[in-house]
Amino acid sequence: MNGIASPWFEKSEYEARLCRVQRSLAESALDGMVAFQPESVTWLTGFFTRGYGSFQCALVPADGTPAVICRDVEKYYLDSTCVFADHAMWSDGDDSIEVASRAIARRFGASARLGIELSAWPLSAGRYESFRERLPGISWEDNSRLLQTMRLIKSGAEIAYQRQAGRAAEAGMQAAIDSVGVGVSEREIAAEICAAMIRAGSDLPGPGVLSSGERAFHLHGGYSDRVLESGDLVQVETTPNVRHYHSRFMRPFRVGRASDEDQRVVETLISIQDAALDEVRPGVAAVVPDRVYRDGVLSAGLRSTYTNKTFYSVGLLLHPSGGESLEATPRSNWSFEAGMTFHTYVLARGFGMSETIAVTGDGYERLTNFPRRLFAV
Numbered sequence: 001m002n003g004i005a006s007p008w009f010e011k012s013e014y015e016a017r018l019c020r021v022q023r024s025l026a027e028s029a030l031d032g033m034v035a036f037q038p039e040s041v042t043w044l045t046g047f048f049t050r051g052y053g054s055f056q057c058a059l060v061p062a063d064g065t066p067a068v069i070c071r072d073v074e075k076y077y078l079d080s081t082c083v084f085a086d087h088a089m090w091s092d093g094d095d096s097i098e099v100a101s102r103a104i105a106r107r108f109g110a111s112a113r114l115g116i117e118l119s120a121w122p123l124s125a126g127r128y129e130s131f132r133e134r135l136p137g138i139s140w141e142d143n144s145r146l147l148q149t150m151r152l153i154k155s156g157a158e159i160a161y162q163r164q165a166g167r168a169a170e171a172g173m174q175a176a177i178d179s180v181g182v183g184v185s186e187r188e189i190a191a192e193i194c195a196a197m198i199r200a201g202s203d204l205p206g207p208g209v210l211s212s213g214e215r216a217f218h219l220h221g222g223y224s225d226r227v228l229e230s231g232d233l234v235q236v237e238t239t240p241n242v243r244h245y246h247s248r249f250m251r252p253f254r255v256g257r258a259s260d261e262d263q264r265v266v267e268t269l270i271s272i273q274d275a276a277l278d279e280v281r282p283g284v285a286a287v288v289p290d291r292v293y294r295d296g297v298l299s300a301g302l303r304s305t306y307t308n309k310t311f312y313s314v315g316l317l318l319h320p321s322g323g324e325s326l327e328a329t330p331r332s333n334w335s336f337e338a339g340m341t342f343h344t345y346v347l348a349r350g351f352g353m354s355e356t357i358a359v360t361g362d363g364y365e366r367l368t369n370f371p372r373r374l375f376a377v
Helices: 011-027 038-045 072-081 096-108 125-134 145-150 156-179 186-199 213-217 260-277 287-299
Strands: 032-035 057-061 067-071 087-090 113-116 139-142 210-212 233-238 249-254 311-313 341-348 351-359 364-366
Touching: 011 032, 011 038, 011 057, 011 145, 032 038, 032 096, 038 057, 038 145, 057 096, 067 072, 067 096, 072 087, 087 096, 096 125, 156 186, 156 233, 156 249, 156 351, 186 210, 186 233, 210 213, 213 233, 233 351, 260 287, 260 341, 260 351, 287 341
Parallel strands: 032 113, 067 087, 113 139
Antiparallel strands: 032 057, 057 067, 210 233, 233 249, 249 351, 311 341, 341 351, 351 364
16 A cells, blocks of 8 residues: 555455445435546545546445446556456447446446436536436436545544645645745745655645735735745645645745734734634534634734635545535534544635644644744745
8 A cells, every 4th residue: 555556545444435335325225326526436446547537437336346437548557446346448439428328237227226426527417418318217316425425534544644745735835935035936936845745745746825926815826937026925835645635734924024013913813723723623513613713803803804614624635626525614504523634724914824634532633733923034
C-alpha cells in the first residue's frame, strides 16, 4: 500500500465498506446499485486511475462481490488497485453504454430493482436515458446519498492520510512565507508552494487560493503573473492531498509592515474561530459553532453580512469535486459525529483563517498545525 498503483487500504476495510452498503441495499429492498461517482467507485472497490474521466462505474449487488466497468487501457490500474476481480471493459470505438448495459443485465437480470447515483457528474442525462432505453425492465431508484453519507465518517486509516496531507499543507505554507516579497510574482510563489507540497508527500500540487492586491478581498482567487507590491494583502490556501485524501488551510500575508488594525482584525478572527471550535464535539448541532462564527464576525463589525458556509466536509475528493456533501449554514439540521473531517474557515476584510479538523470522541483534532497569525513579510 505504498504507492498509487496498489490498494490504498487493507482488503478488510473495503470488505467492511461493502458490508455496510449491502446491508443498506437489502433494507431498501434493492437488488443492487450502480455507482458512477468516481469517489464512490474508488472508496468501495479500491480501483483508481487518473483516467477516471473516461466512462466507468461499479456494479454493487445486494449479495456477492462488485464488478467494475472501465476502459481497457486502465487494466493495469484495475489489476493493481481494485480488490475485487470481476470486471468488464470497453475499448475505444465501442459503445461503452452498451457494454455496461450488457454487464448490468448479466449481473442483475432483466427486471431488477437497482439504485443509481443520479447526482454523479459522469452520469449525464443522455447516458441515463440510454440506460433506460436499453434496460427497459430495470426499475431505477435514486440513491445518490447512500455512499456520499457513508463516506462522511472516516476510518482511522483515512484520517491518517489526511494527517499526512496536513503536513504537506504546512510545508507549502512555509514555502509561501519564504517566497512572498516585493517584486515576486504570484506565479513564482505558487511554484514554490507546489514544489514543497509535492516533496512533502502531496499527490497533487494545488496550491488552492493564491491572490494578492484587490483579488485578495474575494474568495477563490488563483495565481497570476501579478508582481507583489509593498502594502499588498496576500491570501494563501494550501490544498494538498495524499491518496487523494485532502487537508487544507488558509493564512493571510501583508507585504511590508502590518498595521495595528490589521493585527486587531486577525486576532479577532482567531478568537472567534477558537470559540467556534470549542463547541465541536459529537452530538453538537452544526448550527451551534456556525452561529458563533457569524455572530462573532457581525458583532465585531468586521462584515455587514455573513453568507459563507463555515464548515464543509473534506476527505476523498477527485476533481472536479472540491468538498463533500455536508456543510454548516444557519439552516443545517445535522450534528457532528466522531470520524467526520472538515475544512472550517472565517473570512473578513480580506483576511482568512482556516483549519482542517477531525471530530474525535470528545472534541476535535487539528489536522493542520501551523502558527495562526498574520504574516508580515
